[in-house]
Amino acid sequence: MRHGLWLSFSAAACFPLAAVHAAPGSGQTQTIVSKGVNISKTSDLRFGNFAAGTSLSRFSMDPDSGAIVQLSGDAVSLGGTQTAASFIAYGRPLETVRMTVSQNQIDLTRVNGTEKMRVDQFRFDGGNGTRNRTLSASGSVAYKLGGRLTINPNQTGGAYIGSFNINIDYQ
Template identity: 45%
Template sequence: MTFMSSIWRAGIALPVATSALFVQPAQAQSANGQASANINQSVTVVKNADLEFGTFVPGTVRSVFRLNPNNGNLNQRNGDAVAIGGAPAPASFTATGTPLLRVRITSGQNRIFIVRDGGTETMRVNRFRFDGPRNRFLNAAGEATYRVGGQIRVRPNQAPGTYRGAFNVTIDYF
């Protein structure tokens, strides 16, 4: 029976082996894919208002004043200088771009020095603060407005005059 069993197995194996020689490849199938990209308009930034600390009478020691970007209040942190008016107000910037996208504001400087017109005397402005989170979404019209406050240091016996300087902000998508 062993001999018959081997013949029987060989008889089955032979057709399987020969049919493998005549197997036709499966027909190739293809499909198309799509490629896409979104292009957002660039963010533009417009300055609406400058950062204005107001008018001071210097004291005998260094004095520090902080302008709140949320409400425009000027608060004296220390020293004996006196704020005597003017129109303290935060700076204001409006970003315009693709509606509902997320933007971020950053300030390139931690501090700047403003210089007296016609002179070399300086005052330090630092601790720039925003009126809310740095990261915001542009509204349905594609706009977001940021207000920026900061801190100013009035030196003892600071020379009288108008002091000016510039700071920058960057607003971009992220």
Template identity: 30%
Template structure:
């Protein structure tokens, strides 16, 4: 009868490779807040939009009563030539003496040291020192006959290495 057990081959050894890429931790600082300025509501729902470029538009009978509206501005630093992805708030609410007002349609623009990749939320850090800057605009929904007073809220912008 033939042997049913095969003889093991001689042990073999090989080398594998290991590597690591150390990146500069991302840092972001809010330089200016998103400000929709002084507005006068109407008897119907209206909107105030502050673009990342600084352009201000209104609709629905809302009147921009001052020229002090402006986008938020951020500055930061990361590793040069790395791709990052933006996440953050999709909508927030401003609270004050009257009904809350919704802010949505956040947009990033006025890029410094960053280039957008496609139409999504991906960006490449293009500054050789990794220094970045950008503005954030948004759209405020003003309720009909909104109560007078100061309203505020906060939103988040997060960049992560991809």
């Protein structure tokens, strides 16, 4: 058995190495290493205070002005803190970035309860809600985000909270 192993090894070692010829050549490679784009939240999306109605009610937050507009129903906006969410993106100066909301809709849940309200139709500021922006010469750009709040008929009173994710990428 050892003899068979020895012969196999020996035969492999006896191939002439001089038969291999190498030719000179050259090539190039290129890569770009870039700093990633980062995002910082500067304010939360806050719809303010409401009195529930007896019908399904919808309110929209304008991302440019932060104004609340009643779209339907008989719930009443009572004011309070009403602000569009705002973010600042940081990255390579003059590069184009695109911001997106990870979810199409989120549920707000009543603190110390299980009741829910829906937020959907997220919109970015800039008139037509464009998500593509060019970073400034200093490498930053600001975004604002609004959305639509749905209040159920006879919604249970209390504070409702939820969260959403923002993604930002170079284009």
